[in-house]
Amino acid sequence: MASEYTYDDEGETWPFFVLAVLSFILIPLTISWGLRIYRQDNPLSINKDIKGAILENETTLELENTIEINKFQKKQKSSAKYFNKTFFAIVIGWALCLYIAKYQTVETQLIGAFDPYTILDISAFSSEKEVKSRYRKLSLKFHPDKLPKDLTDAAKEEMEANFIQINLAYKALTDEVTRNNFLRYGHPDGPQEIKHGIAIPKIFVEGKYSSLMIVVYFLLIGGVLPFIVGSWWNNVKTHTKRGLHIDTAALFARKLADKSPTKVITPYELLDWVCQSQEIVSMTSHLPLNPQIVVKHLISRHLFRDFELTQDETKYEREKLAIVAQLPKLIDGLIEIASIFRFTDVVLAASDLRKCVVQGVPPIGKYQEILQLPYVDPKVVSQQEVKKLGKLFTLNKEEQKKALGISDDAKLETALSIAKSIPMIRVLDAAFVVPGENNEAEGGLPSGSVPPSAQAHISIKFLIKSPYHKSCPEIDDEDLKDEETIEYMRDPVTTTNESQPLLPYTYAPYFPSNFRNNWFGYLISQRDNKLVEGSSVATLENVSLANLALTKEQFIKGEGLTISTFKIALTTPTPGAEGNYTFRLVLKNNGYFGCDVDIPITMTVEQPKVPAGKILTKKVRKIMEIQGDADEEDDDTDYSGSDISDPEEDSLAGALAALRGGSVKSSAKGEEEEEEDDEGDNESIFTDINTDTEDES
Amino acid sequence: MNVPLAYDAKTKQLSLPKEAERVVPLVKLEVDQLNTLVQELIANGSDVPPPPTPENFNKDMSKMIKKLYEGGVQAFKQGKYEESAKQFNIGVAMIARRTKFESFQGTLQELGLFLMSRADAYLKTKNYLGAFNDADMLIGMMMVTPDNFLRRGVANYLLGNYEDARADYQRGLSFDPDNQRLTTELEIVLDKILEENGDYL
Numbered sequence A: 001m002a003s004e005y006t007y008d009d010e011g012e013t014w015p016f017f018v019l020a021v022l023s024f025i026l027i028p029l030t031i032s033w034g035l036r037i038y039r040q041d042n043p044l045s046i047n048k049d050i051k052g053a054i055l056e057n058e059t060t061l062e063l064e065n066t067i068e069i070n071k072f073q074k075k076q077k078s079s080a081k082y083f084n085k086t087f088f089a090i091v092i093g094w095a096l097c098l099y100i101a102k103y104q105t106v107e108t109q110l111i112g113a114f115d116p117y118t119i120l121d122i123s124a125f126s127s128e129k130e131v132k133s134r135y136r137k138l139s140l141k142f143h144p145d146k147l148p149k150d151l152t153d154a155a156k157e158e159m160e161a162n163f164i165q166i167n168l169a170y171k172a173l174t175d176e177v178t179r180n181n182f183l184r185y186g187h188p189d190g191p192q193e194i195k196h197g198i199a200i201p202k203i204f205v206e207g208k209y210s211s212l213m214i215v216v217y218f219l220l221i222g223g224v225l226p227f228i229v230g231s232w233w234n235n236v237k238t239h240t241k242r243g244l245h246i247d248t249a250a251l252f253a254r255k256l257a258d259k260s261p262t263k264v265i266t267p268y269e270l271l272d273w274v275c276q277s278q279e280i281v282s283m284t285s286h287l288p289l290n291p292q293i294v295v296k297h298l299i300s301r302h303l304f305r306d307f308e309l310t311q312d313e314t315k316y317e318r319e320k321l322a323i324v325a326q327l328p329k330l331i332d333g334l335i336e337i338a339s340i341f342r343f344t345d346v347v348l349a350a351s352d353l354r355k356c357v358v359q360g361v362p363p364i365g366k367y368q369e370i371l372q373l374p375y376v377d378p379k380v381v382s383q384q385e386v387k388k389l390g391k392l393f394t395l396n397k398e399e400q401k402k403a404l405g406i407s408d409d410a411k412l413e414t415a416l417s418i419a420k421s422i423p424m425i426r427v428l429d430a431a432f433v434v435p436g437e438n439n440e441a442e443g444g445l446p447s448g449s450v451p452p453s454a455q456a457h458i459s460i461k462f463l464i465k466s467p468y469h470k471s472c473p474e475i476d477d478e479d480l481k482d483e484e485t486i487e488y489m490r491d492p493v494t495t496t497n498e499s500q501p502l503l504p505y506t507y508a509p510y511f512p513s514n515f516r517n518n519w520f521g522y523l524i525s526q527r528d529n530k531l532v533e534g535s536s537v538a539t540l541e542n543v544s545l546a547n548l549a550l551t552k553e554q555f556i557k558g559e560g561l562t563i564s565t566f567k568i569a570l571t572t573p574t575p576g577a578e579g580n581y582t583f584r585l586v587l588k589n590n591g592y593f594g595c596d597v598d599i600p601i602t603m604t605v606e607q608p609k610v611p612a613g614k615i616l617t618k619k620v621r622k623i624m625e626i627q628g629d630a631d632e633e634d635d636d637t638d639y640s641g642s643d644i645s646d647p648e649e650d651s652l653a654g655a656l657a658a659l660r661g662g663s664v665k666s667s668a669k670g671e672e673e674e675e676e677d678d679e680g681d682n683e684s685i686f687t688d689i690n691t692d693t694e695d696e697s
Numbered sequence B: 001m002n003v004p005l006a007y008d009a010k011t012k013q014l015s016l017p018k019e020a021e022r023v024v025p026l027v028k029l030e031v032d033q034l035n036t037l038v039q040e041l042i043a044n045g046s047d048v049p050p051p052p053t054p055e056n057f058n059k060d061m062s063k064m065i066k067k068l069y070e071g072g073v074q075a076f077k078q079g080k081y082e083e084s085a086k087q088f089n090i091g092v093a094m095i096a097r098r099t100k101f102e103s104f105q106g107t108l109q110e111l112g113l114f115l116m117s118r119a120d121a122y123l124k125t126k127n128y129l130g131a132f133n134d135a136d137m138l139i140g141m142m143m144v145t146p147d148n149f150l151r152r153g154v155a156n157y158l159l160g161n162y163e164d165a166r167a168d169y170q171r172g173l174s175f176d177p178d179n180q181r182l183t184t185e186l187e188i189v190l191d192k193i194l195e196e197n198g199d200y201l
Helices: A014-039 A043-047 A066-081 A087-105 A116-120 A128-142 A153-174 A178-183 A210-238 A248-256 A267-275 A276-285 A293-304 A313-317 A317-341 A344-359 A397-406 A409-420 A488-490 A493-499 A550-558 A613-641 A651-679 A685-696 B020-023 B026-044 B058-076 B080-098 B104-123 B128-140 B144-157 B163-176 B179-197
Strands: A424-434 A457-465 A519-525 A563-569 A579-589 A597-605 B004-010 B013-016
Touching: A014 A043, A014 A087, A066 A317, A087 A685, A116 A128, A116 A153, A153 A178, A178 A313, A178 A579, A248 A267, A248 A276, A248 A317, A248 A579, A267 A293, A267 A317, A267 A344, A276 A293, A276 A317, A276 A488, A293 A344, A317 A344, A344 A579, A344 B013, A457 A493, A457 A579, A488 A493, A488 A613, A519 A563, A563 A685, A597 A685, A597 B163, B013 B026, B020 B026, B058 B080, B058 B104, B080 B104, B104 B144, B128 B144, B144 B163, B144 B179
Parallel strands: none
Antiparallel strands: A424 A457, A457 A563, A519 A579, A579 A597, B004 B013
16 A cells, blocks of 8 residues: 555654653643642741741640641651652653653754755844855855865765855845745745655554554543543532532532521531531541541540540541541631622631631630630630730739649740730721822822722721730821822732731641631621622731731830731722711631731712712712602601500610611611612612612502 | 421321431421411411401500510519510510411511510520520611610620620611710720730720
8 A cells, every 4th residue: 555644664753742742741740749849848947937927836836636647747748749649650751751852863854944044144134245245255165166175075065065055045045036935935945845744653554553553542532531531520510619519519508598597607507517518528438327426526626625535536536637627628618608698697607617627726615815825724724714815915924824724834935925926916097998089188088088989999007916015006197108109009909918928827736737827808798797799809918927026115116116008909899879888897817816807997988079070979969869768758658557656664765765766767678678688788879779769669 | 317207187287206306406497387387377267378468467466465565664664674574575475476477577576676675674684695696686687776786785795795795886886876875885895805805005
């Protein structure tokens, strides 16, 4: 059978083909492997470079669980870190690459590549004159007649070939026809012959191995490809973008949809939900009896730092750590889903539960702040009065020992030094800001006010302080203003947030894996106590902890004090109508107790006093009038409908008189709000109008 | 877990085995709710219950409830807080016995009134958890008046949940920024929080 194709029997091209395919696989694999090593690096050594970080972990503290945690981490790390399957695949792959590149590639002559400028060794921008003079010089050197006589034949031939090339190159740059050929076909001789080839030796296609090749192809297309695509798709289908199992996400969504608004959500209830998740269930299906009960027992042992083991429980110690390591991820998933439902109570309770899991502290009682310290005796702690770290530092040494239940001096010192390094936040100022609008001197709005329908953000100015620091230094108002540079005006949020160093790894000796400390910011509408849409994404990751190193006196005097700023971008524009809108801003730390922030914050929407805004103002006024009228009418009708008489009593009446009017009013309001819920409550005036007109008809 | 449900054709009621009631309280609740609805549907007489309007709201019951309420207020006025709480308790139970097909608007109003008064009585009788539950229920029912936040805040304060109390007062103030009572209570709790932290301004 005559073939139309040329085969690669000399091995000219197939090594390149194989190299290309190999590098396609190897390079991403190597990068991901390298990144994993880089990321899993020892958090303590990273923390050392961060000012104010806590440099303790279970090993340095010599806690009861050290051995188990180290075992767990070793299993996670050494096997999965350096010498895993990926590592061997990478080594073999690169060795293969080297071998092929070194021994199997035949140097091919790139006849097709013809560049007259390289051949003549001149710049591509040379004039014709330069080309000519260069050509003359070279042709003198390589002309067959001018060659020295003592050259070997081979050298002579090479020189002659060179001479031909030089001639061609010269022609390509000067002669009209050759030049055209070069421009159109890339070669001065006109179109080159195009060859079709197959990058494998002939025997594989037409020889006795052809059947083998078919089998290989069949396996590749019929087996490997569907398997890879299938498993990828399966993963996409069974896991959400955040790595939560789809059944778990559905479970959380169902639980939240079924949530009774009159029921108080407790961390224990949320823990129940999390334990029912697919991740935990599939991890623990091998446990005896009722796995759910065993799981809860193990988690509770973790939360109460219970290390007195019975024979049976030792067996499950590793399982306990594996389960506990999973919990924060699941809780984060729950928080994310709950913030779509905008349930404030669930989000806040889940944040607390997350901290409990991380620190190994029970979610009940009021002593978490003290219990998160190492060496403390829970029984002693819960019997005394001190609940906060701040209070602890007002006591003398003996009282501290008594409060914590620590008798050893060195241990007390360690516990206190950790307590000292837990970063607390003292908010100096928090306001809604629209960059460039709050310049009162130039006719702008007073600080704290925003124009309607503008892109605003929340700016929080705060001090990082240790619980050891008391009171608050005097801060000049000027220090709380942002410098409005061009970058700031363009993107105030990222510019400000990323200007500070990254927070260190969280001190969490009872928790088996490592993660960075941060605060999550939630903005809650006071009107309906729901999360404002899009506010859950705010994460405070970059803060300087330099203030923690200050002494008490330095802190109060404000010497060397760092004022930090955190900005939260709002996804929706400010409301169109003027007025006050009240919110509650909560910052929840992901690892420590006692450093959360919960402050009320008011958005004052005001029209700037510039002529351009006048038309809009009128419109807004009109809308507000319609709104106002409708509200009044509502109240009247409901009022007359109630048939319960006024109470005459004094002490109760203060409350009751108000509650009568109030209850009538609010029940009407309640209805309105329920209707609006779906549309988001960022006070779009248009939804208000719609509901009102419906009421009137 | 599988739980056998029994159906009695005569009384048209569902029932759970005794031991299951303890294990799955949520199922028990649902079964009870279903039973109540069925019972009232049968007692109603017609195929479809009448649409809930203010006109067919049970006025006799309203009168009794009103009497209970007045009795409770009277007792409160005389300083008999235990007695007053008891009266309100009976009232709440009576409201709960209203047929489920009645206008819920009216029921909610009555209930709100009772819960507010009962929360006050509970605060006086030092049943802070009860007061918290009532106030929380009121806020959960979207009766977001400053007074209800004051009630829940005070209950939280007395239960020692100072941070929660502060959040309650602050939310109350967002509805009525000039509320004198809330402002004073807020200052008290802020001082208390500072004291608990061993901090000062």
